[in-house]
Amino acid sequence: MPTTSPPDAGLAPRGAGGQAGAAPRPARDRDAAGLGRPRAAAFVTPALLLIAAFLVFPALWTIYLGLTDYRLTGLAAADPQMVGLDNFTDALKDDSFSHSLGLTLQFVVGSAVIGQAGLGFLIAWVMRNRRGALRRLVEALVLTAWILPSSVIAFLWIALLDRDDGTLNAALHTPGTAWLLEHPMLSIIVFNIWRGTAFSMMLYAAALGNVPPSHLETARLAGASGWQQLRDVVFPRIRGHILTNLLLISLWTFNDFTPFLLTSGGPEDKTEVMPVFIYKLALSNGELGFGAAISVLMLLINLVIAVVYMTLLRRRKEDAPA
Amino acid sequence: MADISMAALTKVYPGGVRALDGIDLTIADGEFFALLGPSGCGKTTLLRTLAGLETASSGSVGIGGRDVTALPPGRRDVAMVFQDYALFPHMSVSDNIAYPLRIQKVPGATRREKAAQTAAELGLTDYLDRRPGQLSGGQQQRVALARAMACHPQVFLFDEPLSNLDARMRLEARTFLKRLQRELGVTTVFVTHDQAEALALADRIAVMESGRIRQLGTPAEVFRYPANTFVASFIGSTPMNLLDGQVAGGRIDVAGALLPVPEGLEEGLAEGEKLVYGIRPEYLGLAEGPAEGALRGAVRVVENLGSAQLVTLEGESGFVQAVVDEDRRLTPGEIGHAVPRRDRALLYRDGELLNRAPAESGPAGRPGEGEAA
C-alpha cells in the first residue's frame, strides 16, 4: 500500500537523531549535578562527619569494649585490660545467652513474622474493597497503637493486665489472674502484635492496591476459591512487599526494648529478650565489656537476618523478569 | 447449546449510576454478538454482569437455559478476555493457558497436553515456556484467548480485546478472531467502541446509549437503517448529515433546497411537518454546477481520506459533509452543490426512523452456522 511508505521514511532521521543524542550521556552520568568533585565533596562532608561521630565511632568503640574486661565499677573500671576474644567465647558458651537468644527468636517469630505480618495482611485483605467510615475507623485505631509513645502504651497495658483491677480480668471474668506472671512471653507477644501491626497493614494495603483487579477476576471466573486467588494471584504479585516487610519488622522486633517496660525481663528471666539481657548485663550487673561483646554478636545476628531476606528478594528478581 | 437471555436486567452502582437500565436481550447459540456504544454507556457493565463479576440490581440472566443470576462467576461456565489480557506474569505461557484446568483439578499431564494442543491451534507452540512479559502484544492476546478456549466454556466474553494492538495487528487479529469463533461455534459477546470492528465481526450488533439498547440488528441494518438519530450519528466512519427539514409539496425543504422524499415514504407525510433528513457523506455527490434538489454551500474544509476526500460545505442548512472523488480539485470558498442519492436518504420523525428496512436484509448472516461439528 502506498500509504505505509511515508511513515517509514519519516522514521529514519528520527532514529539517527536519537543515536546522536545518546552519545554525550556517559559523561554527564559521572557528574549528574554538574558541581565538580570538590564542591560535591563539600556538600557530603557534614553528613559523613555526623555519621562517623554518631554511628561508626560508637560501633567501633563497642567492638573495642567487647575485647576488654571493662566494668562499670571497681578495679576494671579504672584500668580495663584487653582479654581478646574471651568475652565472645564465654558468651557463646553461656547458657543465659542461648536462653535469651531462644526467647528473642520466639518473640520475633511469634509477634512479628506470624503476628504482625499475618494480622496486618488479614486486615488489609478484608478491608481491600471497603471505603468509607469502617475502613477509616479501623485504620485510625491500628495507627493509634503505632504512634503512641512506648511509655504510654506500656502503662496502658500494665493497667489492662493488672492482677487486681485489670480491664482484661474484668472482661474475661478471671479475677486474680496475673497475666504478666503466668503468661509472660504470651503477654509481650500479644502486646507487640497490637503495637506494631499498623506498619504491616499499611504496607500490605498499598501492595494489594497494585494487584490488577482483572487478574483476580480471571481467577474468579476460572472458579478459584479465596485461598486459590491468594496463592495464584496475590502472593506472587506482592512477594517483594512481603519480604521487605518481614525484613523490617524482624529487625525492629529483634532490637525492641519495650518489653522491658512491661515485665523488666521477668519473672526470673522468662522474657529476657536480647536487648533486655544486654541492658541488665551491662548496666545492672556492670559487665560493660561482656555486654559490648554480646551487642556485637547481636549486630551480627541482625546482619544474618538481613542477608537472608535480601538474598530471597534478589532471587525473586531473577525469577521473574519484567 | 448456550444461548444468553437477559430480562429487564438493571445495574445500579452504589454511587447511584444507572449503568444498565432494563436490558431485554437474547443472544442465539453460536452467535457473534457485538456491543457498541460511546464511552460510559454500560458495555463493560453488561459484560461483567453476564460474567457474574457484578451482581444485577434487578432482572435476570440465563445462559443455556439455566438461570445464572445468583451464581458466582466460577459456576457460570463463561470465559472472559480482558482488555489488559490479565496474564499471570509469574507463570509460563503453558501454565497460564492451563490455569482454569488446574483450578478444576485436572491432572498435570493432561493439563499440559491440553495447553500444548490449544497453543498449537493458535500458533503459540514455540512460546510455551516463556513468561508473558517476553511476548509481544499480539502473542499475549492469543495466550489470553487460548486460556479462554482451553476449558471449553459455553460463552466467550471479550472486553475490547483488540484495543491494545496497533492498527495493522488489529486487522489481523480481527480476521483471526472471526475465523476462530466460526470454527469453535461458541456464543461470543464482544465489547468494542471501534465500530469498524463491530461491523466487520459481528452477526448482530447492539448499539447502546446510557444503559439502554438503542438499536439491535445486523451490521448491514444498523449501518443502512439506523433506527434513530443517535445511532445515525454514532455509526459510520464519518458522521451522517442530519438536516432539519420540512415537508413541502411532496418534497423535503431543507433550508431552501427541495430534496426528493425517499422511496416508499410519500404516504403518511403531512404538509409542513418538521422532519430530520439523514444522508451519509458517502451518498452525497458534488454536482458540476447548480442542480435540482442539491444542497448549496461554500467549501470550508477538505480532508484527505486516502482514496477520497471529505468536503465540508457551509450553507444555509448548516454544515454538510460529502465524500468526493480524489481527483476532484476543490478550493476553499468555492460554492459546491451536493446531491443526495435518493435510495440512501433517511427520514426521522421525533428522532425515530420512518424508512422501513427491506425484508430480505433482516436475519442475514445466520447464527449457528458454526455448529456443524
Ligand SMILES: Nc1ncnc2c1ncn2[C@@H]1O[C@H](COP(=O)(O)OP(=O)(O)OP(=O)(O)O)[C@@H](O)[C@H]1O
Ligand atoms: N464500579 C463502579 N462504580 C460506580 N459507577 C461505575 C462503576 N463502573 C462503572 N461505573 C459507571 O457506569 C457507567 C457505565 O460504565 P461502563 O464501564 O460499563 O462503560 P463502558 O460502556 O464500558 O465505557 P468504555 O467504552 O469507556 O469502556 C459509567 O457511567 C461509569 O461511570
Ligand SMILES: [Mg+2]
Ligand atoms: Mg468498557
